[in-house]
Amino acid sequence: MSGAILEAKGLSKWFGEIVALNNVELEIAPGVTGLLGPNGAGKSTFMKLALGLYQPSRGYVRVLGESPRNNPRILERIGYCPEIDHFYENMTGFEFVYHMNRHWGMGRKDATAAAERAIERVQLRERMDDPIDEYSKGMRQRIKIAQALACEADLLLLDEPMTGLDPQGREEMFHLVRTLGDEGYSVIISSHILYEVERVTDNVVLIYGGAVLASGRVAEIRDLLDDHPRTIRIDTPEVRALAALFAGDDHVLSLECGEEKLTLRTRDASAAFDRLNRLALDADAPRITGITCSDDDLQSVFDYLVG
Amino acid sequence: MTTTTKSAFDEALLRRHENRPKRISYLGYVGVSMSLALIILLRRQRLLMAAIIALLPVTIPAATAYLSESEFADYGSQIFVHLVEQLHINVLAPLLALFFATMQVGEDVESNTLVYMQTRPTPRSAWVLGRYLAYLVVTSLLLVVSIVLTFIASTSLPGIGINPSDVMLLAHYCGVALLAVMAYGALALLLGAATRRPIVYGVLLLYGWQGLASAVPGVVDFLTIKKYTDALLPVLATQRQNFSMETELGTFQKQVFLVDGISALATLFVATALFLAYSIYCVRQREFASSRAIGN
Numbered sequence: 001m002s003g004a005i006l007e008a009k010g011l012s013k014w015f016g017e018i019v020a021l022n023n024v025e026l027e028i029a030p031g032v033t034g035l036l037g038p039n040g041a042g043k044s045t046f047m048k049l050a051l052g053l054y055q056p057s058r059g060y061v062r063v064l065g066e067s068p069r070n071n072p073r074i075l076e077r078i079g080y081c082p083e084i085d086h087f088y089e090n091m092t093g094f095e096f097v098y099h100m101n102r103h104w105g106m107g108r109k110d111a112t113a114a115a116e117r118a119i120e121r122v123q124l125r126e127r128m129d130d131p132i133d134e135y136s137k138g139m140r141q142r143i144k145i146a147q148a149l150a151c152e153a154d155l156l157l158l159d160e161p162m163t164g165l166d167p168q169g170r171e172e173m174f175h176l177v178r179t180l181g182d183e184g185y186s187v188i189i190s191s192h193i194l195y196e197v198e199r200v201t202d203n204v205v206l207i208y209g210g211a212v213l214a215s216g217r218v219a220e221i222r223d224l225l226d227d228h229p230r231t232i233r234i235d236t237p238e239v240r241a242l243a244a245l246f247a248g249d250d251h252v253l254s255l256e257c258g259e260e261k262l263t264l265r266t267r268d269a270s271a272a273f274d275r276l277n278r279l280a281l282d283a284d285a286p287r288i289t290g291i292t293c294s295d296d297d298l299q300s301v302f303d304y305l306v307g
Numbered sequence: 308m309t310t311t312t313k314s315a316f317d318e319a320l321l322r323r324h325e326n327r328p329k330r331i332s333y334l335g336y337v338g339v340s341m342s343l344a345l346i347i348l349l350r351r352q353r354l355l356m357a358a359i360i361a362l363l364p365v366t367i368p369a370a371t372a373y374l375s376e377s378e379f380a381d382y383g384s385q386i387f388v389h390l391v392e393q394l395h396i397n398v399l400a401p402l403l404a405l406f407f408a409t410m411q412v413g414e415d416v417e418s419n420t421l422v423y424m425q426t427r428p429t430p431r432s433a434w435v436l437g438r439y440l441a442y443l444v445v446t447s448l449l450l451v452v453s454i455v456l457t458f459i460a461s462t463s464l465p466g467i468g469i470n471p472s473d474v475m476l477l478a479h480y481c482g483v484a485l486l487a488v489m490a491y492g493a494l495a496l497l498l499g500a501a502t503r504r505p506i507v508y509g510v511l512l513l514y515g516w517q518g519l520a521s522a523v524p525g526v527v528d529f530l531t532i533k534k535y536t537d538a539l540l541p542v543l544a545t546q547r548q549n550f551s552m553e554t555e556l557g558t559f560q561k562q563v564f565l566v567d568g569i570s571a572l573a574t575l576f577v578a579t580a581l582f583l584a585y586s587i588y589c590v591r592q593r594e595f596a597s598s599r600a601i602g603n
Contacts, residue, residue, distance in 0.1 A: 030316035051426050054594050070591055072428035076330065080426040086419040088343075090350040099346075102339040103427040103434075105330030114328075147423070152323050184319020 010059030020045040032181035034197030035190040037207035043190040079153035094128040100147040118150035137164030167280030195273040230269040235290035242286040340437020368461040387461035401513035404491035411438035413499025493582035500589040538571035
């Protein structure tokens with residue numbers, strides 16, 4: 001294998017009069033790459049084109065050197081974790097991964113062994129025989145990742161994989177993606193949160209308004225983004241205790257307490273996320289049940305970058 | 308940290324390539340697709356509902372026998388013929404096709420689970436054929452069991468002896484019913500693969516259009532499946548009472564445009580093959596679709 005693992009030239013996709021992706025020129029090297037952009041930027045469309053789920057309206061995309069659409073040679077080398085949260089009804093986690101493996105083309109024994117390995121890897125072994133309908137959002141996310149991992153793909157496309165995960169789950173996912181990168185997998189991970197991308201890779205592609213805005217090292221991008229204040233919403237039953245912990249921090253611009261919700265405005269999102277992360281893992285700290293980074297802020301940052 | 312060097316990547320690529328299991332054959336893919344479809348079908352509550360509906364005709368000869376035992380012996384086989392022709396072949400076979408065949412591809416599209424299949428190296432044709440075979444197995448079983456039970460209910464009462472010709476008649480009707488299941492199912496599968504509202508289009512086509520075309524004098528009934536399943540029934544179409552033949556022109560045209568058994572059989576097989584081929588084409592051409600697809 002030489003050069004880019006994914007190459008797009010003049011890649012465009014439109015749906016009627018809506019241009020979802022416009023003239024994208026991009027080469028992605030092996031390793032872990034983050035696809036960063038606000039909702040509606042074109043990240044998922046780009047991923048679906050890379051998977052052959054869409055036919056390009058113009059231009060082309062090559063994955064591992066070939067067009068992916070209806071191409072079994074390429075599809076057997078790609079693992080995909082979709083953003084959508086849909087499964088077959090009345091199926092356990094193990095059955096789901098097993099049947100996906102069988103559809104990949106594995107024999108019964110291989111499919112069983114690969115399903116068990118992948119489920120183990122996403123730490124769902126104890127619940128693998130439970131119906132998916134009974135899984136939490138985070139567990140459903142993990143079982144989707146397991147089906148993507150199970151087929152020993154060369155390229156993993158993970159579409160917003162952190163969605164719905166609690167802080168602990170996010171940490172595990174960060175660790176998993178980093179490990180996959182270290183093991184020589186190529187991973188393209190999409191997110192609208194810079195912090196998430198930053199935790200797993202140095203390489204980032206910024207997508208906005210259906211176009212690639214920039215690509216390069218995260219640090220360079222972050223320097224641009226950090227000039228802009230960011231808003232983080234934290235779900236916690238101990239709002240005031242958590243607010244008190246942040247009150248003295250230099251990067252905090254404002255704190256707003258709501259009902260089981262703390263809204264934090266910061267000029268250094270990474271510092272805030274680091275702090276939140278440590279608190280989430282600290283048993284003595286106020287309990288954090290969810291973290292949301294307002295997309296409006298990212299949108300404004302992208303507007304700022306576009307000028 | 309996570310940027311893999313080219314050589315490390317190449318090594319990992321080679322290692323995975325060597326460790327990657329050998330993929331199964333085309334028929335293996337058909338079997339895999341069929342087994343998943345069977346699991347989905349067998350775990351559905353709609354299967355129980357369909358079984359109840361399929362078995363309803365069995366109650367008619369049983370009830371007739373109970374209510375009119377003295378005359379039943381004379382009419383038992385006629386009731387069976389009537390039920391199989393009017394209910395099993397012309398109502399239940401299309402209904403079961405709408406129940407089960409439309410969901411084979413249509414439900415994956417509707418629930419967005421199609422994305423898992425589209426991103427697997429499964430040959431699309433094998434996937435569609437597997438789904439179709441699962442439908443065929445379940446629906447054929449339901450219909451054949453219903454026809455056999457109806458036959459037993461119609462003929463097994465005291466005073467009615469079953470002779471070999473009756474059994475041949477039963478086998479003949481079962482065969483025609485299976486052909487109906489085959490053709491209606493392929494059409495319903497196509498509706499599921501090609502349209503957003505397969506049930507609506509299916510009802511319009513299989514009940515609305517077929518009923519209308521069969522009643523209208525002329526050749527339009529050639530564009531129905533019913534025309535060809537009727538042509539395969541043991542009793543000659545010209546001998547069967549049909550209200551569309553009430554006009555002289557209608558009678559003339561029906562006689563002129565009768566389809567012989569071989570042609571009917573060939574047409575049903577060709578139509579089924581065409582419906583399946585077009586379903587496969589639709590699945591191959593289909594793009595991922597969800598309410599959130601655009602612009603994400």
